[in-house]
Amino acid sequence: MPHDRKTTAEAEGSARRRRRVVVIGGGFAGLACAGKLGNAEVECVVIDRRNHNLFQPLLYQVATAALSPADIAEPIRKTLAGYKNIEMIMAEVVGIDTAKRRVLLADGADVRYDQLVIATGSEYNYFGHDEWQALAPGLKTIHEAREIRHRLLLAFEKAERAGSPAEKQALLTSIIIGGGPTGVEMAGAISELGRFMISRDFRNLQPDHLRVLLVEAGPRILAAFPEHLSAYAARYLEKVGVEVRTGSRVVDITKDGANIGGAFISAGSIVWGAGVKASPAHRWLGLSGTAGNRIPVDDHLRVQGFEDVYALGDTAALIGTDGKPLPALAQVAKQQGIYLGRQLRKEPVIRGPGFVFRNRGNTAVIGRNAAVFDFGRWTLKGRLAWLLWAIVHVYLLINFEKRLLVSIQWIWRYLTRQRGARIIDESAGQTAARAPEVSPAMQAGKI
Known part of the structure; x- marks a missing residue:
């Protein structure tokens, strides 16, 4: 019996001495990294202020009643349940003590680390007008999509x-x-949703009452895509009733509408998608951050100036082979997470080849039977691009259950044009600005 107790104590001591990798953020990058550390001879702790991971590329479909939040989200604990060496902590991080190797939490607790991975993602950039956020929510969280x-x-x-x-x-x-x-995806989806509801469900509305306005400050929409794909997207949107205004800047936003280029336009809903910036995680390290708050990293994804701290995805500023920072895309985040997880699984200090991004193509859906794909050397648009977009997004969902549910709903929606998530939550508008009441400006149709 004493021998058994000694053996148990030794085993427990050995477990406590295992190298601990702490991952802040349960998005694409953080979960990809944690997954590659699963069941390895390391202790992994994932910290996130939310209890779920979210497939953000389909969040616009939640906002336009095509899918429910549960279709594209899953509890992080469920995702990581098969890995005995991974612990999940639901908490908000407020700082990092790099000298003591501690992650500081909002409730006063802290978490020890040997290697730290920061994958806190990004948020919308309101360019100095944070007061607009309550009036024009973006699409980063389930709460915003429901709002x-x-x-x-x-x-x-x-x-x-x-x-x-x-x-x-x-x-x-x-x-x-x-x-x-x-913005392009939302504009097409709102136009499709509105025209369907007016023609099927409402008795006192006419299609010509519906107005969807897409505003872009630059010279063209989808600026990251080749110009001919951008032109195709603009033509399609105009065909389905979306007004595309390029070279137009937003001057002000109120609860009744927006001032665009000096002219006020009354609106029942405003959606923000004009740019993103990394979360303020750089402040935890005492860094100023690069443009967009991203943290400079080397080709091993190690934060410059720190031996045991790494940054991934939208949080990291890594220069690609073309001399430009890698874009804030899901495929970049996931590839970086996989790379870093594999490397940290082997050893505490990465010495092998650096990370190289392999572009799988950039895509955007515009509407029913219409999408664009940019593969670099060649491009695709129209129905075939739309089918490929659907296949890729189903494949990237977190598990088979979600893939099956979303596929069935998409097929049903395509055949019937029905949208099954059109539930108005009476409490959704209580924590942010509500949909505007009928004001004098609206009654006058002020434009």
Whole structure:
């Protein structure tokens, strides 16, 4: 019996001495890294302020009632349940003590690390107008997607009872700010949703009451894509009733609408997609950060100036082979997480070949049977690109259950045009600005 107790104590002491890798963030990069550390001879701790991971590329479909939040999200504990060496902590990180190798939490606790991985993602950049966030939510969280859906659907209900065409159009006007993939996807989806609901479900609304406005400050939408794909996207959006305004800047946003280029446009809902910046994780390390708050890293993804701290995904600023920083894309984050997880699984200090990004193509869906794909040397657009977009996004979902559920719903929606997540949550607008009431400006159709 004493021998057994000694052996147990030795085993417990050995387990306590295992190298500990702490991953801050349960997104694409963080989970990919943790997954590669699964069941290795290291102790891994994943810290996230939310209990779920989220497939952000499909969040716009939650906002436009095509999918439910549960279709694209899963508890982090469930994702990592098969790995006995991984612990998940739901907490908010407020700092890092690099001297003592401690991650500081909002509740006053701290977590020891031997190697630290920062994968805290990004947030929308309101370019000095943070007060606009409550009025024009972006698409980074389930809460924001539900808030947008709440405002969209509530605006239709109010428009059904409105007394004049000008009042109806003001409520049925949606402004999407930013002509990147998120803005383009939202504009196409809102137009499709609105025209379907007007033709099928509402008795006092007409299709010409609906107005969807996509605003881009630059000379063209989808600026990261080749110009001919950008032109194709603009033509398609205009065909389905979206007004595309390029070279237009937002001057101000209020609860009733937005001032665009000096002209005020009343709107029932406003969506922000005009740019992102990395989370403020650089401050935890006492760094100023590069443009967009990203943390400079070397080709091993190690934060410059720190031997045991790494950064991934949208948080990291890594120069690619073309001399430009790698874009804030899901495929970049996932590849970096896989690379770093494999390296840290082997040894505490990475000495092998550095990370090399392999571009699998950049894509954006525009609407029904329409998408664009940029593979670098060749491009694709139209129905075939749309099918490829759907296949890729289903494949990238977290598990088979989600892939099956989303596939079935997409097929049903394609055949029937029905959207099954059109539920107005009466509590959704209580923590942010509500969909606007019918104001005098709306009644006058002020534009």
